[in-house]
Amino acid sequence: MSSWRSRWTARALLGATLALATGTSALAQTGAYPNRPIRLVVGYAAGGSTDILARALSERLSKSLDQPVVVDNQPGSAGLLGVEAVARAAPDGYTIGLGTATNLAIRPAIHASLPYDPRKDLKPISLIASVPNVMLVTSGLPVKSVADLVEYAKAKPGVIVFASTGTGNSSHLTAELFRMLTGIEAGLTPYRGSAAAIGDLMNGQVQVVFDNMRAAIPYVRSNNVRALAVTGSARSPWIPELPTMAEAGVAGCELTAWYGVFGPTGLPQVLVARLYEDIFRAMGAPEVKALLIQLGAEAVITTPSEFAQRIDLEMKKWGKVARAAGITLN
């Protein structure tokens, strides 16, 4: 009897706590938040760009939130496992994630079945940084500009082969977008990772690769490959002499790999606002800015609603490209 009663009491207490936590007084709740460590899930192994960014962010957030923000690496499946873990977590603000264009927009748009839909199962908090792709061509190719390349490819259909650094990532989709917009006839060979693709680009096995700024910079600086354009909306401060795709004559061939913080859907608005504010401040810190330069990235902070719009827009765009190119993953 007494055990039943104590269980009942415990349940009542639990119920009361739950009511408080999810409950009516959002203000009271933010007063308490955060009162235990926060998990920042990263869908990539420690040491990669996303992880480095997450660790810089978590260090600043730990200070401003006055609670440890722990980076939790759950690598696998192009970061999808990590996003899924956040989508399934309780929307209490203690589990947030750092995702990328690949796992928040591209993959969701081209996968036949994915365990989450970013528009339904996630709550975007803030976009934090973006990295443009660079169009690299093998130095043996007699082209000096994007226009040259298009002309060359049209004169010799089927000679040019693009390499991608993976299937269903930004390198792959940029190549598809470029082929679609210019109407050139060119092959596409997927590689496992950037080093292998650029290796074959250097010895002329393939002719064109879109790779992200961080991976491309060392090769461009050592003159092993030729860079023709960047895929951002503006020129990149790292190679300012490079034109954007639009300037080079291929309007609409715009793609940046971006990074953004999100939580599970149902995350209360007041917590979203609090996290956004702290992330905004963290990304402005000089150390974080210095780190972004190393990663070839630029800080791009957007409000939660702008971030949600961005995801929606990009999903539509990549869905269209994927359908046109006949890409579906499962």
Next chain:
Amino acid sequence: MTELFANLGLGFAVALTPENLVYCLFGVLLGTLVGVLPGIGPVATIAMLLPITFNLAPIGALIMLAGIYYGAQYGGSTTAILVNLPGESSSVVTCIDGYQMARQGRAGAALAVAALGSFFAGCVATVIVALFSPPLIVLAQRFGAAEYFALMTFGLVAAVVLAHGSLIKAVAMVFLGLFLGLVGTDVNSGAQRFTLGIPELTDGIGFVPLAMGLFGIAEIVANLAHPERRELLAERVGHLMPSRADFRASWPASLRGTALGSFLGILPGGGALLSSFAAYTLEKKIAQDPSRFGKGAIEGVAGPESANNAGAQTSFIPMLTLGIPPNPVMALMIGAMTIQGIQPGPQVMSQRPELFWGMIASMWVGNLLLVIINLPLIGIWVRLLRVPYRLLYLAILMFCCIGVYSLNNSTFEVGLTALFGLVGYVFIRLGCEPAPLLLGFILGPLMEEYLRRALLLSRGDPTVFVTRPISLALLLAAVALLVIVILPAVRRTRDSAFQD
């Protein structure tokens, strides 16, 4: 030549920083330790340490792991000579004459000859690695998808041919490895294969759970299944230095062993194990009185001990230049580099010269450290053999679990390790060697990738493999190797060589 010195200078500058010296010392100490302890080999040790290396600087991690490998070649001979237990598979032949020498009270001489022979071989092999890596890299940069595919075919065939034990079992294990390598996401279409709907398998079966399970856990289980049997001759180590006659007999054998080992180490499927067997056979063949072998012939210690150390070091060449593992230890080293975000291959030398040359220089430093450690510490190593295994294995198992979990924060992979441990034990009971499986597992997905890429780039024309000269030569070499091993006469020789 001046460039070589400049490169080696850079390497030594990296290898001799206090931090890297400590990693090197730690690596060779640990290597000697696992070499001394029967049952724990460098493959298992490196597999267990893989997750830890993640938090180290890449160069320190690789220096340490390399030290474990060649350090184990030194330590393995100690137990082989003193207690007739090969601490390493590559010191199996050292048991034959080394233990006999110990019984005659010449253990000191045998140990010293083994250590000095290994040091000599290590020095020569370091120079060979430094000399031959750059030209091989130039060659490697002309390799396209077709050439890589042909090279890997050759490597797989060589792995089967050179594996000891049953040929059919080796082939079966290679195929099992190939099949396990199929699990995951197809690189071309992005389709999932054999993932059974388990999200953790979308990137394929993890290399660390597989290697740690098959080698580490399975070995522990196998060791526990056998009662401990130790016969110590510690009190009879005798005087340490070999006599003048010993020196005269052993230095030509060391020289021959070094040459043979250096060459065999470079071949796919080669490495320390094959080198030591081949060197012993060679010494016995050219000896004026072959009947002395098996009764304490010092050449039978000097030759194989030099050969296994030379082979251990030159097997870094294909790994460093082509990104192709010639043996399971190098496969693990590739795993370690990948964890550090370094894609092994010809670009490592140009992009990370400090890493490349630092590692080569560290090999010489490590060999020097090993001589310094080994000669005086032999007495202590022998005492370590008295640690009861029932205490040791618990600690090893625990570190394995922590290691696997910390890699991807995944409990699934811990379970996978346990599963492969069980599978590995079954393999041991069946007499199937897991090494060909590991090579199949590593090379299989790469072969498929290169095959399909070569065909994509040639627009579906399969003649690309025979019209490109390097590719054709490699494929012909693979066929030749296969024919040789199928010929019954050669097969008998191979079998007898491994039985010696």
